[in-house]
Amino acid sequence: MSDLSRRHFLKLGACLAGGACAGTVLPMAEASQEAKEASTLTTTLPYPRLKLVNISELEIRHEMRLTYPDVDSPISLIKFGTRILHGIGPEGDIVAFSRYCTHMGGHLQFKADTGAFHCPLHFAMFDAQKSGLMVIGQATDNLPQVELEMDDRGDIYAFGVKGLIYGRQANVLA
Ligand code: FES
Structure with a gap:
């Protein structure tokens, strides 16, 4: 796990325990949306017959x-x-x-x-x-x-x- 994701994980754990996650979860949701968009970029065409x-x-x-x-x-x-x-x-x-x-x-x-x-x-x-x-x-x-x-x-x-x-x-x- 990278330092960044480890920090994010610890921060999320702390906020879940404390019940104030909005500020932490939101960036994760945005990151997840970015990953989703990146994975759906068009990189292939149909195979020719x-x-x-x-x-x-x-x-x-x-x-x-x-x-x-x-x-x-x-x-x-x-x-x-x-x-x-x-x-x-x-x-x-x-x-x-x-x-x-x-x-x-x-x-x-x-x-x-x-x-x-x-x-x-x-x-x-x-x-x-x-x-x-x-x-x-x-x-x-x-x-x-x-x-x-x-x-x-x-x-x-x-x-x-x-x-x-x-x-x-x-x-x-x-
Ligand atoms: S290029 Fe290494 S085994 Fe074929």
């Missing part, structure tokens, strides 16, 4: 490099060939992830033999077959997963990201 690729263009366990939700955010799209966690498509095997490591933003490399993303900086590893689970390394967050859907023609669209892309305060900036 973007066509990434058609399923016919994908090869099994071959990474396709794209960007989403904007050109500064590299992602990889992979079709595994067997059903995996949160995969889409007829076989439930297509997923996409941010290519920025959640530790310090290293550029991840997808390796088909492990089915995982590997970080060349401090060797974190994220399992693409388990929703980007961080399995080895110093990162504390899983890899942000791109939300995908497919239409009747096999066109695959991105429409969101689960998790915060490294280096951003919001995935979609206002």
Whole structure:
């Protein structure tokens, strides 16, 4: 607790005991209102719904490099060939992830033999077959997963990201 908030806490306790709180509680109410306003500032826009690729263009366990939700955010799209966690498509095997490591933003490399993303900086590893689970390394967050859907023609669209892309305060900036 900071000195300021400790002082405020003690002052509030004393005034509650003494029954004369109006002058103390009021500033707290104002501070709470300010915090409320700050938290409702518009910092994000809706995610764009973007066509990434058609399923016919994908090869099994071959990474396709794209960007989403904007050109500064590299992602990889992979079709595994067997059903995996949160995969889409007829076989439930297509997923996409941010290519920025959640530790310090290293550029991840997808390796088909492990089915995982590997970080060349401090060797974190994220399992693409388990929703980007961080399995080895110093990162504390899983890899942000791109939300995908497919239409009747096999066109695959991105429409969101689960998790915060490294280096951003919001995935979609206002
Ligand atoms: S930046 Fe990837 S493990 Fe450190």
